[in-house]
Amino acid sequence: MDMTFSTARSIGDMRVEPRPACMLCGSEGHVLYESLIDHQYGVPGIWSLRECSNTRCSLVWQDPMITPEDLPLAYKSYYTHAGHDAFGPENIWSRTFSLLDRLMAKLHGLNAERQRFRQGFLDDRPPGSLLDIGCGSGDFAATMRARGWAVRGTDADPDAARDVAHKHGFQVDVGEIHDLAYPSGSIDAITARHVIEHVRDPQRFVRECWRILKPGGRLVLVTPNVASLGHQLYREHWQGLEPPRHLFLYGRNTLEQLASASGIESAEIFSTAQGASYIFRSSERIRAGRYDAAESWPRTLLQYWLWQSREIRSLRNGISECGEELVLLADKPVRTSLHAAGNRIFAPVNPEQQLRRRMTACSA
């Protein structure tokens, strides 16, 4: 048993509290990383992550964890950076990267997957009302509106919400989903792309999404995959960790447990390499300790091009837990089945996705 308990009361300018036990299974966690820093936005502090010691669970979480009151401080420079070029000035290597990336996406047939992500995994759904939680730049919701959806967004930051509403002309509600008190069964589709890893009480979050979803509606969650090839290769430098803003990191099992504990009886969960190029590129910059610098290493470019290629080939060959992102699709039943209540079955949504259901662990 790991008896290391944190005693720190604050890290950087944020108050923190100890989180020694797993929120899903109650087991103790062991320290996974203990000297993480924020390469991306420079929030001060040294951060630790714990991993659940129950091998059937393996949830990863921040410990000590930032208090709810001080959590907004982790985003101080996040919003002012919104919309800036994450990869610094364009140069010959960044242009080469983009070219290789487009070529590889074509060669590996990745474009269909990227297209599906851009359409919010709602491409098989007729347009209706869509709530995009944590709508960021608003570009995704605007794309969906152009496809016929009646969109609305949420954001925790009032300035960001106002800017998006001004730029795109749709409503952006400010606050946490449970504070916004949308009516039950009122929305056809809810998307939360790269949001759940930032949420301090994920069960409450998912339960609230499920409550406000219409019967027959779809919940779409996208989050970094802690079991991905990229995490195994880059370890503490993996972009998906994003300290200190990512409070929980999920694998397929833990996302499934979270859904089940939040009252979702049936969901499809799979990993995808659609965003691998961004994650590999970012991780490489973090490892090199030069996140904001222009790219200048052709050898490194080639290396992560090859790794991304390996991830896509692994996914195609049925090693389906390799992808950098996890996707959860849950369609709310039109009528609650009496038999379903005690019988939580995680079934594929459609046969085309059945192939990806075979989740096989990947090893670097």
Ligand SMILES: [Zn+2]
């Ligand atoms: Zn656990």
